[in-house]
Amino acid sequence: MKLPTVNDNPFMKPMEWLSLLVLAALILVVLPLALDGFRLNLVGKYLTYAFVALGLVICWGYCGILSLGQGVFFGLGGYCMAMYLKLEASSVENTKIQSTPGIPDFMDWNQVTALPWFWKPFHSLPLTLIAVVAVPTLFAFVVGAAMFKRRVGGTYFAIITQAVAAILTILIIGQQGYTGGINGITDLRTLHGWDIRTDSAKSILYFVNGGLLIACILIAQYVKRSKLGRILVAMRDKEDRVRFSGYSVASFKIFAFCLAAAFAAVGGAMFTLQVGFMSPSFVGIVPSIEMVIYTAVGGRLSLFGAVYGTLLVNWAKTSFSESFPELWLFGLGALFIAVVLAFPNGLAGIWRQHVEPRLPGRAKPPAAPTVLPHGAPAE
Amino acid sequence: MFGDYSLGDLGSIFVMQGFAGLILFSVYVLMALGLAIIFGQMGVINMAHGEFMILGAYVTYLCSGFFQAHLPGLFPAYFFVAMGLAFLASGALGMLVEWALIRHLYKRPLDTLLATWGLSLILQQAYRSIFGAREVGVELPAWMMGSVQATDTIEIPINGLFVMGVTVLITLAVALLLFASRWGKQVRAVMQNRVMAGAVGIDTDRVDRTTFGIGCGIAGIAGAAFTMIGSTGPTSGQLYIVDTFLIVVFGGAASLLGTIASAFSISQTQSTLEFFLSGSTAKVLTLLGVVAILMLRPQGLFTLKVRR
Structure with missing residues (x-):
């Protein structure tokens, strides 16, 4: 008898191809046709958060590492892009009224007279595009290597990433002359x-x-389907067994964390391009936790769910805070609690349990839905 | 950075900043004590801890208003009443939250983090709706104002000394409760082995609820102390929550002594650096130091030997 192996596993099941097609049609055809320019730009902004949510599905849902500092990588990616755009906008002709022409206006206001060294590479577009992905990924690698090699995980990791987000926000706000400060x-x-x-x-x-x-x-999807994805799930559920089987747990965790960071960075750069600015309010603790809730609402084990969750939460946020600003925080808070208590698998879980079994062509109910892991490995 | 000051000046600066740091230390210790009980003993990450603290601060604010309006004769003593009420209010809310929310999540520590974050958003908005978005300040009784002149260059604020005293008392009380009382024994038993504790007849549900309530109640007292060093707004608590978690983790989650030691070192470092550098740089350096040390010693400064 031949046991099923990873290779028998198709890249995507028919159902998943269909989901991808639906999502692609929604994003690339339906929404552009249905919405005016302003709303479409808004959706584009939401979709940049979906990159972060995708990373969190791999990192949190599949690998069990809850990072509360994804805003850091989103922000770093966004800032890299913004630095290039800002340098282009502050050419010598554009800034000749400044006391030092050719440097960004906020530097001039803060009595900085020369471009700092870490701004210099951002004169070049190729270097910028590399930096957008490389800087946050390297940063994630440093943080991840320091933590995972020492077997810091679970709640401790969450708290430390949160502290990193706090540090970076304070740093950006404090170093106004180099970063533009709070604006x-x-x-x-x-x-x-x-x-x-x-x-x-x-x-x-x-x-x-x-x-x-x-x-x-x-x-x-490729990562999730590959052998690597299997190891990630195995680590989430029984870390010690994976370690005793001879795998380097830390390296796999670092990889998942870096991948999530790289996704977040791409999202950040696209955010800057579409919205036209970048500020520390997308770096700190509050946005980072909000990005986690997008993933939780969509379903932490579903790539497509994460995108829908992001769109839904942001749409709700925009429409609620337009009409009932004071109710929005109540709603968001209740959403956190409800998702955690009642729907730990989010929208995707509801879909799998209630909608999918009733679809035509599915006589027998599908196998039991993936059981939610207990968050962190037992400590 | 030390070059511009003479040696005597430096001594005074260190002592003065040391005392300024002590008030911060008191608030940190009180916040962290509650959190150390909840996080260290129960494994629950309570992101709403700052909001429990702010509840205590608002209770103090209401108390000061009430005494001023109705019992002006007793105004000098209102702070003691306020601290008691703050403890009760935060503790009662804590027990309610434990019953409604936390007890369903004991096996999923990361999910308690998300759920209590949601709770903190709701509480913040509730404070904003009830008390308004503006920050409120508390009027201190006359005897708490002013300062003791220790030497020509060193003066020590009285309210700082008072908060210090309260902190020491509460810390002692918590230590006594945990290590000498029946309840403390039960808490430690439940923490070490929940199933066995249940098997020998400890009502683990009740122990959990009281533990959470007491942890939140101490945060309420921290809020009362907080009114002396800052004004109270709906989001004031959020500013402290990350610091407090770092303190608890830095000290070694289950160790009371570690919590105090780490609160002391962090608040003193920050307060001393603040004098020489800008506030934000001081904070960044302190937090970076803590994170760096945690990377080298992830279990924190002090650890209990617990079989896992």
């Missing part, structure tokens, strides 16, 4: 000579964003 980097105009503020540029950026998101889903 962030604003007044961004062109990308390599291409004006990103026009309506046509915005819709092109929206499609680029959607395409990148689908590419990221495919990468995440």
Whole structure:
């Protein structure tokens, strides 16, 4: 008898291909047709958060590492992009009224007279594009290596990533002359000579964003389906057994964390391009935890769920805070509690349990839905 | 950074900043004590701890208003009443939350984090709806104002000394409760082995509820102390929660002594650095130091030997 192996596992099941098709159609066809330019730009902004949620599905749902500092990587990616755009917007001609022309305006206001060294590489677009992914991933590697090699995990890791988010926010706000302070980097105009503020540029950026998101889903799906994904799940459920089987648990955890960081960074860069600024309010503890709730609402084990969860929570946030600003926090708080208590597998869990069995062509009920892990490995 | 000051000046600066740090230390210790009980003993990550503290601060604010309006003669003593009420209010809310929310999540520590974060959002908005978004301050009785002149260059604020005294008393009380009382024995038994504790006849549910309630109640007292060093707003608690968690983790989650030692070192470092550098740089350096030490010694400063 031949036992099923990973190789027998198709890349995606038919149902998943269908889900991908539906999602792609929604993002690339339905929404652009149905929404006006302003709303579409808003959806584009939400979709940049979906990159973070995707990373969290791999890192938290499949590997069991809850990071409360994803805003750090989102922010680093966004800041890298913003630094390039800002340098382009502060050419010598544009800034000749400043006492030092050719440096960003906020530096001039803060009596900085020369461009700091870490801004210099961002004159070049290729270097910037590399930095957008490389800087946050390297940072994640350093943090992850320091933690996981010493077997810090679970709640401790969550608290320390939170502290990292707090540190970076305070640092950005405090070093106003180098980072733009609490206002962030604003007044961004062109990308390599291409004006990103026009309506046509915005819709092109929206499609680029959607395409990148689908590419990221495919990468995440590849990781999830591969042997690597199996090891991640095994580590989440019984870390010691994986370790005793001879796998380097720390390396796999570092990989999952770095992958999540890289996704978040791409999201951050796309955020900067579409929204036109970057500020520390997307770096700190509060946004980082909000990004976790997107994943939790969508279903921490479902890549597609994460995207829908992000769209739903943000849509609710926008419409609630437009009409009942004081109710929004109550709603968000209740959502956290309800998702954790009643729907630990989020929207995807509801779909799998209640909708999928009733679909035509499915005579027998599918196998029991994936049971939610107990969050952290037992300590 | 020390170059501009003479040696005598430096001595005074260190003593003065040391005492300024002591008030911060008191608030940190009181916050962290409650959290150490909840996180260290029960494994629950209570992100709403800051909001329990702020509840204590608002109770103090209401108390000061009530005494001023109706019992002006007793105003000098109101702070003691306020501390008691703050303990009761936060403790009662804590027990309610444990019953409604936390007890369903004991096996999923990371999920308690998300659920209590949601709770903290709800509480913040509730404070905003009830007390308004503006920060409120508390009027201190006359005897707490002013300071003791120790030497020509060193003066020590009286309210700081008072808060210190309260902190020492509460810390002693918690230590006594945990290590000498029947309840403390039960708590430690439940922490070490929940199933066995249940088997020998300890009502683990009740122990959990009281533990959570007392932890939150101490946060309420921290809130009363907090009114002396800052004004109270709906989101004031959130500023302290990360620091407090770091203190608990840094000290070694289950160790009372570790919590005190780490609160002391963190608050003193921050307060001393604040004088020489800007506030934000001081905070960044302190937090970076803590995170760096935690990377080298993930179990914290002090650890209990518990079989896992």
